[in-house]
Amino acid sequence: MELIWESSREAFRVLFEMDPKTLGVILLSLRVSGLAVLIGLVIGVPAGIALGLHRFRGRQVIMAIVNTGLGLPPVVVGLFVYMMLSRRGPLGGLEWLFTVPAMITAQVILATPYITAITTSAVASIPREFRLQALGLGASRRQALWIVIKEARLSIMTAVIAGFGAVISEVGAVMMVGGNIATTEGNRTQVLTTAIMLEVRKGNFALAMAFGMILMLLAFIMVLLLTRMQEGSGGRWVQS
């Protein structure tokens, strides 16, 4: 009990003092996961729109792949990216292994299925007539597509948050391809989750807890945003 008490006090002290090292870890976490989600958006939103709006050959196969992606173990993704980027791998020439780009790559693979799947269902849940209605009021095809995206925007935001939540808290992939390098200058790859693991191993529970708290705080903010958004949208299209 004393351990928890002591560690908590120490954790708060770390949090309030916020030395450059701690801050660096937090910022790198946000940067890696933020960029991963951003790239995931660029891939996942158009893919989700295509999957949600159109019925084409191979759609079911793609949907199956996307849905499998939702359950991908981060460690396995890490292993895959590791092998691709390792010196003897097909992308070894990039020399990305144990760098930030490698971590972002792994997290893009983890986040994209979330964003794609949620966007797909968001777009599919908007009645087909909605697009026809826009066309029927004189929208060009592009304008009609835009109104569908606009109508689905809350759900797409949900996708962003869900994707971000998934990657910021994963440890397997970033650990494997990033290597948890904790240097203060140069190539640093330590993020919140990997830092927690390292500090626990070193017996430095207070610092581990401080990182944990930050992670939980981030998760809480995400959930708060999600809830607010979901309450803001209603079943508007279903009338009588």
Place this chain on the structure above:
Amino acid sequence: MRLEGAELRKAYEGRRVVDVERVTIESGQTLALLGPNGAGKSTLLRILALLEPPDSGMISVDGREASVKDLSARRRLAVVFQRPLLFQGDVRSNVAYGLKLRREARKSIPAKVADALELVGLTQFAQADVRKLSGGELQRVALARALVLDPEILFLDEPTSNLDPSLRRSFRRELRDLIGRLETTVVLVTHDQGEALLLADRVAVMRDGRIVQVGEPENVFARPNSAFVAEFMGVDNLWSGEVVQADEGEVTLRSDLGVQVEALSACVPGAAVTIAIRSEDVVLGIPSSTSPPATSARNRWRGMVDSVEATGPVVRATIRLQANAGGAHRGAAMLTALVTRSSARDLGLIPGLAVDASVKATAIHVIPAPEGSELAVPDGESASTMQAEAATYSALAG
């Protein structure tokens, strides 16, 4: 604007949905596409409104071919669907949507929006969030959103069927007033004959993707060209039978169940026909023991009340008719009569009561049966000549 469709065909997953030889929409008129669910009327509307391409056939606007990709042609039209399908936001932004798409001058938008909202009586709701509106209000916003564009043709796809009955009636009246006032050309899709009668200048009755009859609503109502149209237009009594005797337009018919009917028709003896009798044209009386009253009604049948059902201000009575003398029949012929509540009360209409049902010969509509088949309508590829002809009727005005 003159919109024309020729040889329009559309199939979904091998099932024919639209198969229309020709349909023309002339400026200033309201054309109703009337038919049961699955008749293809909404699909035809989407094709005519340039929202969906046909598999084959051609749409022309003022004589020039137009397609789904023809944005400038599409922008001369506006569509209102069954569901209001409003966009997130307030009423104003919804009504302004089409204007913004057309890059209307920013300054002119508020006035146009206000005018459109006034037309539909929603001025006070301009700033309301659409989620706070009722079903009827939502549909009126949807209407305003189309009207604000001053479309040359307004397409209405079952605009009232999402509303509850009392609202539907008032919305219909509003629609009629608006259409009359704005002199807009309208294409209305509906499965409700009452709506078509109220709103349309011309009605095209659809079945299985085809237009089976087209004409002025009163005409289609009074003179359906097939048992299908008759039934769909609400004719309760449809008997199949044949012409026994014909004399200068006056014919004697015998129904398959042995009822003898006098009517007016150009059909020749031996011809198979459908005998259509509107329930509101049937007069019920109590048989008198003395001589029957002398009236001009050529048909008088003795029968017994089978059931009595009150629906609103009218009573629907089903009469089991006695077969005419000598009629070899396969069962009792039934006749539905519509009488007012007070008539039913005065007659003491209850099941088991003996009644005389009379119908004037001029009130009976004789529909020649399609040649060479017992079916009212042959399927797909083997359409009879009569139907092919019906399909080529255009919905031209006048």
